[in-house]
Amino acid sequence: xxxxxxxxxxxxxxxxxxxxxxxxxxxxxxxxxxxxxxxxxxxxxxxxxxxxxxxxxxxxxxxxxxxxxxxxxxxxxxxxxxxxxxxxxxxxxxxxxxxxxxxxxxxxxxxxxxxxxxxxxxxxxxxxxxxxxxxxxxxxxxxxxxxxxxxxxxxxxxxxxxxxxxxxxxxxxxxxxxxxxxxxxxxxxxxxxxxxxxxxxxxxxxxxxxxxxxxxxxxxxxxxxxxxxxxxxxxxxx
Numbered sequence: 521x522x523x524x525x526x527x528x529x530x531x532x533x534x535x536x537x538x539x540x541x542x543x544x545x546x547x548x549x550x551x552x553x554x555x556x557x558x559x560x561x562x563x564x565x566x567x568x569x570x571x572x573x574x575x576x577x578x579x580x581x582x583x584x585x586x587x588x589x590x591x592x593x594x595x596x597x598x599x600x601x602x603x604x605x606x607x608x609x610x611x612x613x614x615x616x617x618x619x620x621x622x623x624x625x626x627x628x629x630x631x632x633x634x635x636x637x638x639x640x641x642x643x644x645x646x647x648x649x650x651x652x653x654x655x656x657x658x659x660x661x662x663x664x665x666x667x668x669x670x671x672x673x674x675x676x677x678x679x680x681x682x683x684x685x686x687x688x689x690x691x692x693x694x695x696x697x698x699x700x701x702x703x704x705x706x707x708x709x710x711x712x713x714x715x716x717x718x719x720x721x722x723x724x725x726x727x728x729x730x731x732x733x734x735x736x737x738x739x740x741x742x743x744x745x746x747x748x749x750x751x752x753x754x755x756x757x758x
Contacts, residue, residue: 524548525558527567531574532613542569580611580618580636581751585629585736587743592623592632600626606744607634621645622707629743630655630728631736635751644754650686650705651754654730655712659721662697663690667719671702678714685715701729 522530525539534542539558542548548555549568564577584603586592591600594617603620604612611618614636621633621644635641644651667690670676674687688704698721702712713723729736732754739747 521561521563523558524555524560524562527562527564527574528569530615531564531577532610532615533569576636576748579640580614580634581640581749582634582746583734583736583739583741583749584632584634584746585739585741585743586624586632588629589626591626592620594619597626603632603634607746611636624728625710625713628726628728630726631731631734631739632728633731633749633754634746637751640751640755645707647706651732652703652705652730653707653728655702655704656727656729657700657702657712657716657723658725659698659716660724661721663692663700663716663721664719667716667721668692670719671715676715676718678708678711678718681708685711688715698724 524543525536528534528539528542528548529536536558543555543558546554547570550560550562551566552568555562564574567574584606586603589600590603590606591597592603594602594604596602604618607618616636616638618634618636619641621635621641624630624632633644643649671685671688671690675684677684685708686704686706688702690700690702692700702715704711708714712726716723734749734753739749741747
């Protein structure tokens with residue numbers, strides 16, 4: 521249960537100070553009955569605001585098909601648009617805020633998860649979870665034939681780091697040595713790009729196509745589109 525003014529603020533409609541005006545205007549109803557006091561205790565699942573149910577009363581957990589050119593920052597970087605511009609405007613005012621679970625760099629597209637549940641975000645980004653991520657790549661130069669064995673060995677140490685990467689599965693395209701997939705369980709800074717560059721095959725195009733059991737193709741999302749997904753897919757994952 522939430523106070524009416526706290527509910528309006530929590531779900532991004534207005535500030536608590538502005539809530540009284542919304543209530544006086546008859547914009548808030550509980551089971552079709554007008555709410556008359558900012559201190560009224562309300563069940564968000566039974567509330568209508570401007571005739572519409574409160575969305576995502578149990579929290580936001582969505583998948584976004586991140587387009588190229590967008591950053592995962594809450595503030596614009598060098599004029600680049602952010603992924604939060606692709607989401608409903610009201611979400612930016614929710615408390616707690618919606619944030620990405622991990623990041624994709626500006627020049628990487630594909631599957632990205634977002635949530636307003638800070639505990640869940642922390643749990644899913646913990647290095648102890650080892651949730652598999654799959655990337656489709658296209659490189660400038662052919663990937664050398666010895667690269668899959670090197671990546672699988674867990675012996676590749678990236679420039680500037682002291683510990684080697686965990687074993688990763690590199691799956692080159694049998695008909696195109698500049699194309700393939702990389703499956704890994706880490707999230708180091710620009711890891712896929714750095715791993716492929718380390719074997720002399722700089723990335724030209726990169727797309728994250730899966731996180732855990734969730735595949736971007738199964739969501740049928742165009743770049744810039746999002747859809748709710750069940751967080752249990754990842755909570756239950758080993």
